[in-house]
Amino acid sequence: MAPMSPSADAADRPAMPGPAPAFSPLYQQIKALLLARLQAGEWRPGEVIPSEIELAARFKVSQGTVRKAIDELAQENHLVRRQGKGTFVATHAEERTQYRFLRLMPDEGVDGRLQRRLLECRRMRAPAEVARALDLKSGEAAVQIRRLLLSADQPVVLDEIWLPGALFRGLTAERLSSWRGPMYGLFEAEFGLRMVRAEERIRAVAAQDDDAAVLAVPPRSPLLLVERLSYTYGDKPVELRRGLYRTEQFHYRNELN
Amino acid sequence: MAPMSPSADAADRPAMPGPAPAFSPLYQQIKALLLARLQAGEWRPGEVIPSEIELAARFKVSQGTVRKAIDELAQENHLVRRQGKGTFVATHAEERTQYRFLRLMPDEGVDGRLQRRLLECRRMRAPAEVARALDLKSGEAAVQIRRLLLSADQPVVLDEIWLPGALFRGLTAERLSSWRGPMYGLFEAEFGLRMVRAEERIRAVAAQDDDAAVLAVPPRSPLLLVERLSYTYGDKPVELRRGLYRTEQFHYRNELN
């Protein structure tokens, strides 16, 4: 009568893609429902979502079950809980989450404030490599942004950013350079796109002549190459970013647990 | 890091040393007690700890409270839960956690298996910089290990590892090179020291002549410099590691959430 149980070995393996759970705990189902509503934009970044008790009533489950679903969503940075106030949709626009995706830190005794300088923002056909990463059809439109981050007037980071053109209609150099605050905040506010997670690949490379000139270092200087692919809801890639970091006074910081 | 402080403002600040919580939820107190017992070695890596119900009886709290304490400890990788079997002390010796601290990944289509070659293992006085990082008195003994990781007979990583001499008595080149499995597994088994977390600082540097020779790259080639400080219980630093990575066929992978 009971369906055959999955292989006992499964638990020992790293992360088998899985034959689709087939069943799933109630709180996981609630979690999925909440995620879907977040994705649909029912509650926008920064807004409060209904209280646990109301959600429990709405979904016809106990408050504790909603709580567990929200716990996981909070843990994955989709939501932020604030005691006494409510639970809010996470946003990149807030102070304390501002640098959630920026791992570049100043060395001891170095002033870490960074100024931004927009170098370029234009629409063009996505190069093959970009199209592949962003899941675009070959030849589809993309936005290319190039910008510089400087510390005390010294260049530190040269970023090249690629975005799917279809999702970022109306993104212009003006809009970009007049925006105060994190770029991902602009994406949320103007285009309704929230970056949910990202993967980075880091390498050491020798500076090409043109990049070296922009970064004011000798040609062939060692630079940190940070390639980032950022995803929104539904594991959809929406940003490809290639950053070249000078690491004489800064370093990429990572915590291992 | 898990939000622990009860004050809402505290979350906004970097890491206020805090006036000592003064109060703390029950489950946090239980968590601290469990951590202390782990640190004391009451249960060794890989062993089962008592069941939730027994711990609840022992501490005179409800099972749910113990559960919440264990949840956090599991989340921080101190413990591993296994349904039906029990809760176990985490260990670096197991297959699936073997590469918990190694973020170097092979590029697509590259064979990622790495061979080890021990270059050196000797005891000496800790250089000033090492002593500072490891909280040693100047001139105290330290163990220096140098080793190479190779992929298909090509050097990929040159590691220089520093350990406090007092904690690693009896660590020899023989012992090291005859050990099969992750080095942190050896540390657990032979010296009772478990690496609980680590911080890494990553930079791009130009290869010095001697390192270039060992890594079989031209002098001044760009290399990834990964400086790691690893901690045991009680935030005690016990390993300083300086790795030079060749990143032509490998990359340092990081996930941002």
Next chain:
DNA sequence: ACGCATTTGTTCGTATGTATT
């Protein structure tokens, strides 16, 4: 200044499901 209502946070208790031995 004070108290009240609301919301999340903590703690307990109980029952049932699922995995393992």
Next chain:
DNA sequence: TAATACATACGAACAAATGCG
């Protein structure tokens, strides 16, 4: 099959933080 252990779910009560009147 039975016993054990963790996992899920519900319900209830009180604590702590917040905002409002």
